[in-house]
Amino acid sequence: MNRDARKLVAQMTLEEKAGMCSGLDVWHLKGVERLDIPSIMVANGPNGLHKQAGSSEGLNMGNGIPSTCFPSAAALASSWNRELLHEVGVALGEVCQAEDVAVLLGPGTNIKRSPLGGRNFEYFSEDPYLSSELAASQIQGVQSQGVGASLKHFAVNNQEHRRMSYDASIDQRTLHEIYLTSFEGAVKKGQPWTVMTAYNKINGQYASQKEYLIGDVLRKEWGFDGVVVSDWGAVDQIADSIAAGLELEMPGNNGLSEKKIIQAVQNETLPVEVLDLAVERVVQLIFRHVDNKKEHVSFDQEDSHRLARKAAGESIVLLKNSNGVLPLEKSSKVAIIGAMAQNPKFQGSGSAIVVPTQVDIPLHEMKQLASNTANLSYAPGYILDTEEVDNRLMEEAKRAAEEADIAVIYAGIPDGFESELSDRRHLRLPYNQEQLIEAVASVHNKVVVVLMNGSALEMPWVSSVSAIVEAYFGGQAIGGALADILYGEVNPSGKLAETFPEKLEDNPSFLSFPGEGNRVVYKEGIFVGYRYYDKKKMTPLFPFGHGLSYTTFDYSNLKLSRSHMNDTETVEVQVTVTNTGTRSGKETVQVYVKDMVSTVIRPDKELREFAKVDLEPGEQTTVTFNLDKRAFAYYNVELKDWHVESGEFAVMVGCSSRDIFQQALLEVESTVSLRQTYTRNSLLGELMNNPAAAPMIQALTQNFQASMGIAEGDEKMSKIMQAALGAMPLRSLVSFSQGAFSDEMLEHLLSQLNAPATHS
Numbered sequence: 001m002n003r004d005a006r007k008l009v010a011q012m013t014l015e016e017k018a019g020m021c022s023g024l025d026v027w028h029l030k031g032v033e034r035l036d037i038p039s040i041m042v043a044n045g046p047n048g049l050h051k052q053a054g055s056s057e058g059l060n061m062g063n064g065i066p067s068t069c070f071p072s073a074a075a076l077a078s079s080w081n082r083e084l085l086h087e088v089g090v091a092l093g094e095v096c097q098a099e100d101v102a103v104l105l106g107p108g109t110n111i112k113r114s115p116l117g118g119r120n121f122e123y124f125s126e127d128p129y130l131s132s133e134l135a136a137s138q139i140q141g142v143q144s145q146g147v148g149a150s151l152k153h154f155a156v157n158n159q160e161h162r163r164m165s166y167d168a169s170i171d172q173r174t175l176h177e178i179y180l181t182s183f184e185g186a187v188k189k190g191q192p193w194t195v196m197t198a199y200n201k202i203n204g205q206y207a208s209q210k211e212y213l214i215g216d217v218l219r220k221e222w223g224f225d226g227v228v229v230s231d232w233g234a235v236d237q238i239a240d241s242i243a244a245g246l247e248l249e250m251p252g253n254n255g256l257s258e259k260k261i262i263q264a265v266q267n268e269t270l271p272v273e274v275l276d277l278a279v280e281r282v283v284q285l286i287f288r289h290v291d292n293k294k295e296h297v298s299f300d301q302e303d304s305h306r307l308a309r310k311a312a313g314e315s316i317v318l319l320k321n322s323n324g325v326l327p328l329e330k331s332s333k334v335a336i337i338g339a340m341a342q343n344p345k346f347q348g349s350g351s352a353i354v355v356p357t358q359v360d361i362p363l364h365e366m367k368q369l370a371s372n373t374a375n376l377s378y379a380p381g382y383i384l385d386t387e388e389v390d391n392r393l394m395e396e397a398k399r400a401a402e403e404a405d406i407a408v409i410y411a412g413i414p415d416g417f418e419s420e421l422s423d424r425r426h427l428r429l430p431y432n433q434e435q436l437i438e439a440v441a442s443v444h445n446k447v448v449v450v451l452m453n454g455s456a457l458e459m460p461w462v463s464s465v466s467a468i469v470e471a472y473f474g475g476q477a478i479g480g481a482l483a484d485i486l487y488g489e490v491n492p493s494g495k496l497a498e499t500f501p502e503k504l505e506d507n508p509s510f511l512s513f514p515g516e517g518n519r520v521v522y523k524e525g526i527f528v529g530y531r532y533y534d535k536k537k538m539t540p541l542f543p544f545g546h547g548l549s550y551t552t553f554d555y556s557n558l559k560l561s562r563s564h565m566n567d568t569e570t571v572e573v574q575v576t577v578t579n580t581g582t583r584s585g586k587e588t589v590q591v592y593v594k595d596m597v598s599t600v601i602r603p604d605k606e607l608r609e610f611a612k613v614d615l616e617p618g619e620q621t622t623v624t625f626n627l628d629k630r631a632f633a634y635y636n637v638e639l640k641d642w643h644v645e646s647g648e649f650a651v652m653v654g655c656s657s658r659d660i661f662q663q664a665l666l667e668v669e670s671t672v673s674l675r676q677t678y679t680r681n682s683l684l685g686e687l688m689n690n691p692a693a694a695p696m697i698q699a700l701t702q703n704f705q706a707s708m709g710i711a712e713g714d715e716k717m718s719k720i721m722q723a724a725l726g727a728m729p730l731r732s733l734v735s736f737s738q739g740a741f742s743d744e745m746l747e748h749l750l751s752q753l754n755a756p757a758t759h760s
Helices: 005-010 014-020 073-077 082-098 128-143 172-190 211-221 238-244 256-266 272-292 301-315 362-369 391-402 431-443 478-486 530-535 684-688 694-707 715-726 732-736 743-753
Strands: 042-044 103-105 148-154 167-169 194-197 227-230 317-321 334-337 376-379 406-412 447-452 467-470 519-521 553-560 564-566 571-579 585-595 606-615 620-627 634-636 641-643 647-654 660-669
Touching (some): 005 272, 014 256, 014 272, 073 082, 073 128, 073 301, 082 103, 082 128, 082 301, 128 148, 148 172, 172 634, 194 211, 211 238, 238 256, 238 272, 256 272, 334 362, 334 391, 376 391, 406 431, 431 447, 447 478, 467 478, 553 585, 553 647, 571 585, 571 660, 606 620, 732 743
Parallel strands (some): 042 103, 103 148, 148 194, 194 227, 406 447, 447 467, 564 660
Antiparallel strands (some): 553 571, 571 620, 585 606, 585 647
């Protein structure tokens, strides 16, 4: 079979070429039978394969083959474990091979700009570095099995409200530092076979036809060499999209797009060379699948389920544990309360739906671990899918709690409250669940709340309960994983990958989400998530990176391999972590960097590295990180590149964004000099900060002060005048010097200041 894509494209008719750039149907790409180019299948699956059963016609989310439902991205991100994400990716790739699926549509690595985002459960984090690292690991795992991944949704796709039409108005620095960085590492490290463009516009252009995004950033800057595919129905004008760098529109539309492509080529508005390159890349994708296809393969459902349980267990976050009420004693009398104990909410809604091979029920799994099932009682407490309080169920739950040693309440977000296609309206649990928690807490002083939700929650009841366990949408094995955590079979090690605010109004995007009409202005800029709460000195409900353990850890001996470096070098960071408790446990070591003095607005700290370590009681290990230029840089809009300002940086190590235990200072010197051009309207204060200009300006201002009658020893007036002069434009010296400093002298000064540097 001929594998030379370029030669095959040269043999195609214009009609065949045009057909290759649009899908055959909802899930298949077109082939060219006469050239032995087969059709291949793609399928949904950020957290499990959703392959439509039977006919591929239509878009039936509820009609899928059974497949392991792994924890959602929001849950997996809380593991902070690259190796675990890779392992899950491998399992996803295996089932795709067994089902002859060429490309798995995921993972999604969009930033959680607002906790209201309806698809937040599909995304990893509010932090671009954490998000990109985990996405890269999952992509590598999937593709190690000869199956492609599709990184989505590129880019600035952060809400469901008007998702197919809204225009994200965003400045270039924010675009690069936050929203594109979340994709950059995933592309460079993961090398996904495809990247999926988003529905929305970015600064006036649809993402699927934005040449700067696809051609300049994705292709040229990041070196992406795969296929750019549209989200389903995201293309406005197919010819414009192909011209911008898109190769494939999905789904197929019965030949409508092919006609438009043919017409554009014939009208010479779409160069045939551009079309040829697009088709060549699609053909390469098809043969990539063919060449990696494994025959007669299957996946082990039991092994996959065990991995799902392991992944869920490592992703669960222990948010609160007053007086060590957890783990439970296996002999304790436990009142298990809440309908979700019987009907767990283990996955989100929409295109991410997976038909599970089995589902662990929390109530049943707790009975498996308890020493005497007679000590466990159950009361549903509320009715799912409604917010109305059922007084009979609530009273039953209170009685069950009163008769037990401890009460465990299962609560969360039911179907329809958090989903693709609609954003959340608030951050609260359903009203009946909140009332249940308060009611049970009023009759018992040991209440544990287990949460199943896709994103951050408000918790007005937080002080009423003893412990809070965040499970997110933990996949089909969440019941077993929760039982493991509650009874101490597994030590919780999850850390929040997003900030939980005290209330929705605290969120930085609150005033501009979801926008007005079709325009959404990203007014908060780079201050997303913890970057905002840190800068505002605002205490959130639970900070980014937070998560408790049943053991304790100590941090010591932070060392940097150097005290001074330039931005072409790297610095090695070492810190010792010791398990000082009585249980084995895992700890996530987080490295943050702060620019101590900057001429641009920067966050108080930014996550730059992390690692998860597993330690026995009393065991210690030295964790080593390497930081390069990007750890200290910001995106300079004028340079259109990343830039480090010379100066002092703090390297901070801790277990969350708010729990920093060790800090060291480092001098970083920039190798790029930002030459400033001065004009008659440049401020005197700016010139005083330039070593080359300062002597001239100092002499001028001294003469100016003298002309104003300020005595040489009058320090008070001199300080006042210095402050006033700093805010004055250079031309003011002409206006106020009464002829002592002329326009001609000003122009001569500017020519000196702006003259090219000379080197001897």
